[in-house]
Amino acid sequence: MHVYHAGGVIHTPVQNDFEIYENAYICVEEDGRVNGIYSVLPKSMMHFPVTDFGDQILIPAFTDGHIHSAQLPNAGLGYDMPFSKWLGELTYPSERRYREKEVYAAVNRQLIMDFWKYGIMHGAIMSSTDYGATENLFEQYLDSGMCALIGKMNSDLPAYGAAAESTEASIRETELLISKYANKNPCVNYALSPEFVPTCSDALMEFLGDAARKHQLPVITHAAEGTEDVEMVRKRFPQLQTYGNVLKHFGLFGGHPAAAVHYNMAEPEELRDMAELGVIYVQCPNSGMDMGTEKLMIMRKAMNYGVPCALGSDIAGGHTCNMFRVMVSAMQLSRITALYEPFEPLKTAEVFYMATKGGGKLFGKTGSFETGYFFDALVLDDGMISPFKAESLRERFERILYAADPACITLRFCKGKRIRAPKNRYTKN
Amino acid sequence: MHVYHAGGVIHTPVQNDFEIYENAYICVEEDGRVNGIYSVLPKSMMHFPVTDFGDQILIPAFTDGHIHSAQLPNAGLGYDMPFSKWLGELTYPSERRYREKEVYAAVNRQLIMDFWKYGIMHGAIMSSTDYGATENLFEQYLDSGMCALIGKMNSDLPAYGAAAESTEASIRETELLISKYANKNPCVNYALSPEFVPTCSDALMEFLGDAARKHQLPVITHAAEGTEDVEMVRKRFPQLQTYGNVLKHFGLFGGHPAAAVHYNMAEPEELRDMAELGVIYVQCPNSGMDMGTEKLMIMRKAMNYGVPCALGSDIAGGHTCNMFRVMVSAMQLSRITALYEPFEPLKTAEVFYMATKGGGKLFGKTGSFETGYFFDALVLDDGMISPFKAESLRERFERILYAADPACITLRFCKGKRIRAPKNRYTKN
The missing domain is CATH 2.30.40.10 (Urease, subunit C, domain 1)
Structure with a gap:
């Protein structure tokens, strides 16, 4: 004692x-x-x-519920640009550079330094599709004494450009990472990380759902960020219609820990499902406030449905992983939207809960x-x-x-x- | 050279x-x-x-276009509270304590330290109604080498409580400060600082308008923050109707430098008048985002009318005088409101201009x-x-x-x- x-x-x-x-x-x-x-x-x-x-x-200590390690060098950059230009000139080049060992080793190290600096003892990190970069992030994290859920991003269908990887490579590399890092260490574990439904084939989602169930691993994925991707999902899965139904169908929600990031367009049934299945909703307020592309989910609305809520930095959609500022932004966003929408602003205790115990639910007792x-x-x-x-x-x-x-x-x-x-x-x- | x-x-x-x-x-x-x-x-x-x-x-270097020196100790405090509770429990007690020499000397010193730290070489500071506190702020500023416009707040009518001062004392103390500090120093000058129309008698506004014209001093005042004060002005001045007309009528706008803070409810004629008279519009984005009481003026709208624009911290309505963060908040606010209102978000260059050359117009060539x-x-x-x-x-x-x-x-x-x-x-x- x-x-x-x-x-x-x-x-x-x-x-x-x-x-x-x-x-x-x-x-x-x-x-x-x-x-x-x-x-x-x-x-x-x-x-x-x-x-x-x-x-x-x-x-x-804080939990950052969502960050893209490959995009750390872009924090604070290009928020004047239209979304497509930002993707093309900053995000994709950054993901490409993150395939080189000297780049990913330095970026991963800086991420761990930043999390340490900002008191983020638990981080849910979506790596790129690159195997080596992801493996390196695990290895560096295992030295740190801090906790993380890390996943190689899975993305085998084209969305804004060519597909990032083949289905076969995506599955093989994910299996390899699972065999090396899943459920092996009390601090660092694997998180299955489908990018979002539009860039994941049925076969890939089936594999990920099976792996989640079999290994009891968390799934962390982007969901229903805007009208465009929601429409793509509706067209591709006319029987299932919503992201929530698709994710349930493939076993990505339910039966194991899971978190959905963004989910701005969530329908009431989807929020009810999340509450019932214990799927954590991760909002990244600065991402919406820096990019300004979509009306963000009103946190209060998700809370009213009983959805467990967390906060994420979403670097580089958001400009910082300083969780104090993420909390302030969450409150500020809620106060401004409360002037337009019938939902009470968030209180200090509520955002603090999300940045600590709320996000911590992804990890257990923290x-x-x-x-x-x-x-x-x-x-x-x-x-x-x-x-x-x-x-x-x-x-x-x-x-x-x-x-x-x-x-x-x-x-x-x-x-x-x-x-x-x-x-x-x-x-x- | x-x-x-x-x-x-x-x-x-x-x-x-x-x-x-x-x-x-x-x-x-x-x-x-x-x-x-x-x-x-x-x-x-x-x-x-x-x-x-x-x-x-x-x-x-930066210009902070609006700050309340007396409220510096409250920066970051009480933003969960309803506005009236915040005023009663934080703002008014802080203004009362600021009458004691050991308090105002320490607060003024910290303000100058903070402005130095954040690179604010020019600050437009609204002091309280207290003569001694305001005089002390001048004296400390004159030692600093930095530039400021400082004004004792004028407020001789009751608004949320008793009147802060008598008309006679308000005029006498303002005259004394003008005689000591107006147009005496290249760095520090006096700014006539009526709190807002509802708390200023006709006699006081007449005096302030005359003083502005006679000494060619800037006037900095709050204007039209919300429906309530706009209604008070409309009832009191049925012929004049708007804040802008009242301020023009008493000589507070026009013929000398002037700035209006908040002005969320400005009518198109008022914005046209500001553009024509060169009245600077000071927005305090964090004030709106921290308090959440009113929809803020859309900066782009004021810009579209050709109104010269600046940024202010509005401590303690806003939580910080870090002008980097004030700029980020201005952009974030504009991006969120652009999802609800038909105005383009602010770009980085625009908020930087406001935090430098825009606010600097109150001071001259800076x-x-x-x-x-x-x-x-x-x-x-x-x-x-x-x-x-x-x-x-x-x-x-x-x-x-x-x-x-x-x-x-x-x-x-x-x-x-x-x-x-x-x-x-x-x-x-």
Whole structure:
């Protein structure tokens, strides 16, 4: 057992409210799981070693529910361009370069560095279709001590250009990655990652659905982003009609963990299905706000159907994986759309839940300090953010959230272990 | 003459496009004004001293077109609250505390520090109604080397509570501040600052209009933020009807520099008047996105009428005076509203223009590197932002803009002089 003391402990066991402790102790078992939060340290705990974070604030570490590793170099670039130009001039060239070892090794390393910097101890990462790049991301992640779900993107049908890969290669390489990395490590696991229905053949989706069921692996896929892809799906599957039905039909939703990204065009039945099947909805607010191509799903609407919700950076559709800023953007987006649509804006506790426990559901017991959850935590020092007195811990935390400065994250823990800045396996340092 | 060399020079002499120089020289006259930008240094300039910024990028320093100094401690706080609760629990108490010397001295100092940190060499600051706090802000600013327009807020009628001050005190204190600070210093000047029409008596507005004309001082005021205040103005001035007509009637618009903040409800005639009278429109995107109380003016609409446009932080309606983030928010807001309203989203060059030359119009020749403009500049190092190659200077700049990290601002210049971090006149250091 190890005891941590902090000036404040903040988490969201439920979606709509903070649970806040002043001057509290968190006791963490040897296996890295939280034993409990105590305002007064129980006698039975007093002989354990204590680490005191002073007046700093302890929060659960973040989960980024969706990011494209290959596009990290494009973060912040080209948002003035029309979507097709952005794809052609930035996204595709970036995916092509990501096939070269010296490129993907550097990009993957930077992704891990960025996640570390922003306190993202759990990341759901969609790699490109490239086998080598994906394998390299696994290898580097396994050194980091942090957690990730990583998948080679599957995409064997043409959409905006030629098909990225053959069906046979897609299946063979996915099988190889599954055999190497699926269910082998407590921190890093494989996520089946069909790009989206329009670029996946029936055979490929069947294979992925079978693999998900057989290995109990999560499926993470884009769904129903706009009118165009929804129409393509409707035409191709006249009996099934919706993305949701297609994904269920091929076994991609249901019977194993799953997440759907974007899903702006989800029909009520699809949202009901997600709630029933426990499919996590990942919204990437900056992606919509940076690209401006589609009206985004109103988060409140998905929440009203009982769909479990998470937040993603969607780099490079979105410009940053700073989860503080992703949370602020989610609130800002909801406040603006609430002036046009009949849905209440998101509250601070709600977006914080999504960035911690909500996205954490993809991984298991993370994103909360409830008993039995892993001690995946960030220590926050607000000293450099504002010299002004705060009336409460909540005010201190709100300032940190809106300041969005990663320098306020002074320590990171994953599964009970302190995570230092990742080493570079490609240098001797 | 002094010569500066940089890897890139970026500015926006016109509103809709960047002018970008690679490896260029800027020659600056002894009086701090730009002589010219040169790709090859002319022979006649070669004997002048050169400062080489290496491959760093030089841009015009920012102008924050609107901030409430008294509310700085509230930045990031209370955006879950309904507007009236936010006013009652945060804004008013903050304004009250700002009457105490030890509070306003610390808050004003922090404001100057923040503006320095974020490269805001020109700030339009609305102080509270307090004389002492406003005087202190002038005194501290005069030490800083940076430029500001500062005004004591005028507010002699009750709106949400009691009136903040009497008409007589408002006029007397404003006259005193004008006599001490108006047109006395090249960097810091007085701005007449009526809060908004509903809280200003006819007598007060008459006085302010006269003072603006007589001393040729700028007027900066909130206008037509929502349906409620527009209705109050319509009832009180049945002959004049609109804010614009009232402000013209009392001489607050026209014949001297002026800026209107928010103006979400501006009628077409009001926008035409602003364009004709050169009244600058200051939008504060984060204010709308953080509070979510009103649909904001569509910037493109104001631009289409030829209204000169600027950006403001509106702390604490907005959560930050990081102008990079204010620019990103302006673009994000415009992209979301463009999905609901028939107006093109804002482009990067447009928001950059507003944050530099656009807002700079309140001050004179600042915000651009055109010949005759003051060398008000920021040196940007993108080294820590991204390790990835950029295809162009524009890509390097876009990354800096979206990363929004003030650490990339390595040097600041105002009127040709390097500005160091402000000293604290209240300590001996």
